[in-house]
Each structure stands twice: as C-alpha cells, then as structure tokens.
Amino acid sequence: GDSVTQMEGPVTLSEEAFLTINCTYTATGYPSLFWYVQYPGEGLQLLLKATKADDKGSNKGFEATYRKETTSFHLEKGSVQVSDSAVYFCALSDRGGGRRALTFGSGTRLQVQP
Amino acid sequence: KAGVTQTPRYLIKTRGQQVTLSCSPISGHRSVSWYQQTPGQGLQFLFEYFSETQRNKGNFPGRFSGRQFSNSRSEMNVSTLELGDSALYLCASSLVGQGGSGANVLTFGAGSRLTVL
Numbered sequence: 291g292d293s294v295t296q297m298e299g300p301v302t303l304s305e306e307a308f309l310t311i312n313c314t315y316t317a318t319g320y321p322s323l324f325w326y327v328q329y330p331g332e333g334l335q336l337l338l339k340a341t342k343a344d345d346k347g348s349n350k351g352f353e354a355t356y357r358k359e360t361t362s363f364h365l366e367k368g369s370v371q372v373s374d375s376a377v378y379f380c381a382l383s384d385r386g387g388g389r390r391a392l393t394f395g396s397g398t399r400l401q402v403q404p
Numbered sequence: 405k406a407g408v409t410q411t412p413r414y415l416i417k418t419r420g421q422q423v424t425l426s427c428s429p430i431s432g433h434r435s436v437s438w439y440q441q442t443p444g445q446g447l448q449f450l451f452e453y454f455s456e457t458q459r460n461k462g463n464f465p466g467r468f469s470g471r472q473f474s475n476s477r478s479e480m481n482v483s484t485l486e487l488g489d490s491a492l493y494l495c496a497s498s499l500v501g502q503g504g505s506g507a508n509v510l511t512f513g514a515g516s517r518l519t520v521l
Contacts (some may be wrong), residue, residue: 392510
C-alpha cells in the first residue's frame with residue numbers, strides 16, 4: 291500500500307538557517323503530494339502541494355518539488371523564523387479510483403531558536 | 405469565511421462509555437473526512453463521507469462509526485471506549501465533486517481531544 295517516510299525530528303535550527311525536511315513516498319499510482327503544518331493546539335493547515343512530476347509547490351517561503359525519479363518531496367526554506375516552529379507532515383493522495391484519503395508521514399517537529 | 409468547526413474541543417470519558425464528536429464543514433464543502441492522531445500511530449484515516457454516504461473507510465474496528473447529515477455536518481461515534489482510543493480526532497472538509505480524481509485539498513478543524521480513563 292501507499293506510504294510516506296519522513297526524517298525524524300526534532301530538527302533544531304537557529305533563526306535564519308536553511309531548512310530541509312526529507313520526505314519519500316511509495317505509491318502504486320500517480321499521487322498528489324502535500325505538506326501540512328500543525329502549530330501547537332491547532333489542526334493541520336495545508337502549506338503547499340504538487341499534483342504531478344516536476345511540479346514545485348511554494349508558500350510562505352517554503353518550497354518542495356515533486357521528484358518522481360527519486361519518489362521524493364523534500365521541504366525547504368531558505369531562512370527560517372521562530373514562528374515556523376511547528377510539526378510538519380508530508381502526505382500523499384492516491385488519485386486512482388477517486389480515493390480521497392490522505393496517507394501521512396509521521397511528522398517532523400521543527401524548533402527554531404532566536 | 406468560517407473554517408471547519410469541531411465540538412467538543414476536549415472531553416474525558418471512562419472505559420466502556422461511548423462518545424459522539426461533531427464536525428461542521430466549511431460552507432459548500434460536501435466531503436467530510438475523519439482522522440485519528442496519536443503519538444504512537446500518527447495520523448490515521450478513519451472514514452470519509454460525501455452526500456450522506458460513506459465513500460471510504462480506514463482500517464478501524466466497527467466500534468468507530470460515523471454519519472453525515474443533509475447539511476453536510478458530520479458526527480463520529482466511538483462505542484465501548486478503550487484506553488487506546490485516547491487521541492486527537494481531526495475532521496477535514498473538501499470541495500470536491502462526486503467521483504473522479506484530482507488533488508485532495510483538505511481543510512482541517514482544530515480537533516477534538518479525547519481522553520479515556
């Protein structure tokens with residue numbers, strides 16, 4: 291079945307450092323890929339998405355490129371802020387058969403220190 | 405535009421009891437999905453409803469059930485609660501048509517945190 295693997299956290303960075311959170315996936319079809327973010331005490335918010343190979347999703351300075359050849363969707367940001375501290379989830383949606391369930395990775399906690 | 409509203413936000417139950425959680429989707433969204441989030445298992449899909457019909461179901465026992473009303477509001481019920489049911493239950497809605505494929509953009513609520521003692 292489908293699966294998503296994320297790097298384990300926590301990831302601790304200083305403000306203005308470069309961020310990479312690795313995400314790889316296994317899927318039988320041609321999934322859409324997502325990054326969601328969860329701030330303390332809140333639900334998940336969509337950060338960015340990509341629906342086909344080589345698509346780049348971007349939002350709020352975060353970027354991720356859908357790499358079919360390496361089955362990856364790594365999240366990057368050039369300069370993190372303290373306000374970026376949260377848990378980040380990589381997810382995929384199998385588009386085959388109209389399924390709408392998301393398969394999530396285990397989440398990566400990011401802590402940004404001033 | 406109001407977001408996805410879940411009630412109650414927090415609740416405490418004892419083993420053997422049952423619980424009902426409510427979710428009001430974004431206006432116009434007809435699909436509602438439920439997820440369970442625990443530290444050990446992460447985020448796991450429970451079920452999805454569209455136009456009052458369960459369209460997809462995850463790998464959970466029959467103690468977990470749900471329904472959707474004509475106004476797209478949804479409820480999920482857990483009967484005979486076990487300690488392991490303690491979790492954050494997240495509801496998400498999406499604006500999709502019936503059938504077909506495509507990117508599944510979900511908007512999540514803040515969740516209902518259930519503690520089973």
